[in-house]
Amino acid sequence: MSQDFNFDSITIKIPTRLENSHKGNFGKVLVVGGSEGMGGAGILSSEACLFCGAGLVHLNTHPSNVEASLIRNPEIMALGINKNISIPEKVDVLLCGPGLRNDKWSNNVFNEIFNTAKIKTSVFDAGALDFISEKIIEDNQNIILTPHPGEAAKLLGVSSNEIQEDRVNAAKTISKEFSAYVILKGKDTIICSQNSEDVFKCSEGGPELSSGGTGDVLAGVISALIAQKLDIMDACMLSVAVHARAGTIFKNKTGEIGLNASLLIPTIRDLINK
Numbered sequence: 001m002s003q004d005f006n007f008d009s010i011t012i013k014i015p016t017r018l019e020n021s022h023k024g025n026f027g028k029v030l031v032v033g034g035s036e037g038m039g040g041a042g043i044l045s046s047e048a049c050l051f052c053g054a055g056l057v058h059l060n061t062h063p064s065n066v067e068a069s070l071i072r073n074p075e076i077m078a079l080g081i082n083k084n085i086s087i088p089e090k091v092d093v094l095l096c097g098p099g100l101r102n103d104k105w106s107n108n109v110f111n112e113i114f115n116t117a118k119i120k121t122s123v124f125d126a127g128a129l130d131f132i133s134e135k136i137i138e139d140n141q142n143i144i145l146t147p148h149p150g151e152a153a154k155l156l157g158v159s160s161n162e163i164q165e166d167r168v169n170a171a172k173t174i175s176k177e178f179s180a181y182v183i184l185k186g187k188d189t190i191i192c193s194q195n196s197e198d199v200f201k202c203s204e205g206g207p208e209l210s211s212g213g214t215g216d217v218l219a220g221v222i223s224a225l226i227a228q229k230l231d232i233m234d235a236c237m238l239s240v241a242v243h244a245r246a247g248t249i250f251k252n253k254t255g256e257i258g259l260n261a262s263l264l265i266p267t268i269r270d271l272i273n274k
Contacts, residue, residue: 002168002190002199005237007245007271012238014053014228014272026055027227030091031220032113033098033127035106039065041099041126041216044261046076048220049095051269054227058088062105085112087119094119095223098216100127107131121226125219129155132178142232143180146219152184168192168199183222183236185215189244191236200237205244208251213261218243221268242271 017025029049034042039061046059050073059069063080070078079086082105096113100106110131121142124132129151137143147155149163155174156163163170164186171184175194184190189202218239225235246267250259 002201004201004203005241006202006204007241010237010241012230012234014225014230014238023055026053027092027224027229028056028058028088028090029054029093029095029223029227030058030060030088030117030119031098031223032060032085032094032096032109033100033216034059034061034065035099035101035103035109035127036062036064038062038099038101039068040213043069043072044213044216044265045095045098045125045220045223046078047073047262048217048265048268049224049227050075051265052221052224052272054093054224056088058091060085060109061099081109083108083112085109085116087113087117091117091119092121092227093223094122095125095219096122097125097128098219100130102127102130121232123219123223123226126151126215137179141179143178144183144222144226144232144236145174145178145180146183146185146215146222147174148185148215168201172199181232181236183218183240185218189240191233191240193233196233202240202244204241205247206251206256208256208259209244209247211259211261214243214247214259214264217261217264217268238272242268245271 031046042061049057059078066078066080123144125146149160152163153160171190175182191200221239246264
């Protein structure tokens with residue numbers, strides 16, 4: 001049984017900031033992503049983290065992407081890596097996967113971060129989902145997986161059509177097999193948890209979001225909200241809802257065609273500030 005939700009129906013809010021707050025109060029996110037030629041994904045995710053309120057954002061990426069990241073967002077601490085990941089102290093959330101692909105650099109980076117990073121909450125998105133199936137997830141880890149139907153199919157060893165035929169059951173199966181929170185993206189995005197039988201379905205979000213980079217933005221929003229101490233399930237639901245509403249705002253203003261993912265980020269920032 002699933003419950004529908006959207007941006008209007010949820011009452012989840014980001015905690016109010018005290019007047020004497022500082023950046024350390026709002027969490028530190030490490031984004032690991034962006035292989036050679038795929039740098040935009042990691043840049044979009046880290047920018048979404050920044051715009052959605054994370055106190056500090058680090059980006060570990062292929063060296064060829066560092067200049068572009070610093071030009072676009074000098075506030076993000078971008079570092080070019082080859083084999084050795086640089087893991088900052090006291091990272092609250094790891095986001096791994098945007099812009100990783102099935103190549104040697106990505107494989108090395110993923111294995112390094114998975115085997116050495118002792119970060120309590122991790123979001124695995126995009127390219128990281130190609131590698132996660134081989135790993136054993138410890139019970140004390142908070143893992144969020146954000147597959148689209150094709151990635152979900154790989155995780156379960158079935159076809160995309162089988163995923164789409166029963167999206168709720170597919171999401172629940174992934175959640176149980178990987179002991180993870182799952183966001184199965186697509187029309188009527190599904191959210192579920194390994195800790196509950198409850199399943200939530202976002203009733204908003206349409207074909208306007210069908211363009212490269214929108215998933216990278218969503219992963220960044222999720223990471224930022226968790227870093228600000230939202231409950232993981234609440235962070236997932238608010239992120240999906242606000243992401244979908246930003247798409248609706250574009251559709252109502254412009255149409256369903258031509259949404260570039262960067263446009264979502266300032267709209268999402270406006271929505272979460274209201």
